[in-house]
Amino acid sequence: MHEHVQDYLRFRRALGFKLKWHGRILPQFADYLEAAGSATITDELAIAWAQLPTRVHPITWTQRLGVVRGFATYLKTIAPATQIPPKGVFPGQGKRPDPYIFSEQDITRLLGATSTLATPLRAATCRTLFGLLAVSGMRISEALALHRDHVDLDSGILTIISAKSEAPRLVPLHPTATTMLGEYAELRDRLRPRATATTFFISHRGTALLHGPVMAAFIQLTAQIGIRTETTKPRIHDLRHSFAVACLLAWYRSGDDVAGHMPALSTYLGHINPAGTYWYLSAVPELMQLAAQRLQTQADLAASS
The missing domain is CATH 1.10.443.10 (Intergrase catalytic core)
Incomplete structure (x- = not known):
């Protein structure tokens, strides 16, 4: 199992991921499996291992299980008996906090x-x-x-x-x-x-x-x-959210090609997965409304032609 862990880490790192935390805890998970006498990953063992830290928020268990889920998805292509732990096991699964969107006036007052x-x-x-x-x-x-x-x-x-x-x-x-x-x-x-x-x-x-x-x-x-x-x-990270939202709002309001601009915004923000950028469309009601209006306009034009 330790060899599989190292192969997985090398593979992901070759794609550009650092995986420092993964590199620390996946060997611990391999030790846990060996101590349990299991040669493969099972849902039961993965969930039990994820809950080993006590007095922590369940999001920590979720994150630990998520690391195992990624490794198990990789391992299943080599060892079909591998079980991929399910999502949504622990409370608070994957819900991001609602961002506070700073207005220009808020930022001016903050800096002042x-x-x-x-x-x-x-x-x-x-x-x-x-x-x-x-x-x-x-x-x-x-x-x-x-x-x-x-x-x-x-x-x-x-x-x-x-x-x-x-x-x-x-x-x-x-x-x-x-x-x-x-x-x-x-x-x-x-x-x-x-x-x-x-x-x-x-x-x-x-x-x-x-x-x-x-x-x-x-x-x-x-x-x-x-x-x-x-x-x-408000969190400091909300300044980042506010920047992304301001860009998207400006593009929608000016009629720009938002989908065409998304790769540039993802790159500028350093999002490895573009889904991290598209999340803003559903996180901010005004953006969702503008996106829905854009889709409806496109649908109307397609129907009329």
Whole structure:
């Protein structure tokens, strides 16, 4: 079973997937099968193994079982006796949280509120970081991982090293975004000329910027401008969602070929599977309505011809 696991990981990685988490837990699953005396995957053993972590949200069990499901699908082509664990075993299966879609006014107020943060560098870092996420749709992990040589201020192109793929992607920016990054870099180097971090975004101490303090600032600022309430809890990732939705809305409203633009948007966002981009059509009611209207218009034209 361990040999099959390694073959599966090599196969998937050759397609561009890093699979760091898969590489850690699938050998553990193989150990579990061997300890149980089973030479193949069964639904019962897979489900039991997925539930080994205690005091976790069921989504963790779902994710563990999903990893096994992918491996089992591969293994069944070699060993027909392999059982592929079913979906929907645990509560909360696969449901994404509804995104909070930031309006332009929300983003303007969020960036403006950063001036209230404790130090000038912290304020500038959060303002530039949140602004970059809003205009590029980058993941927060990608932005925090940016090194100085990943940001080409001359060409206005970022090089993104994603945790989800071996291949880097290039993200061109609007000139105004490049100017914003240049101004931050100048301020950063002036305020912390001896910074120890090689990352583009740094803390007020000159060290690499970490997710925890960024999240704390985001929570503080969204509450301060009144969009965070007991029932509405925007996430940093929602800036990425808002970027994608804004692109799609603009294309639909202007009558552009949305389907033709989708591959470009998927590539820009770093979606390995285009389904991740098409999800926005069903996640936002206005987009679903526009898509339905477009389909109805096309159907009417086809019927009239």
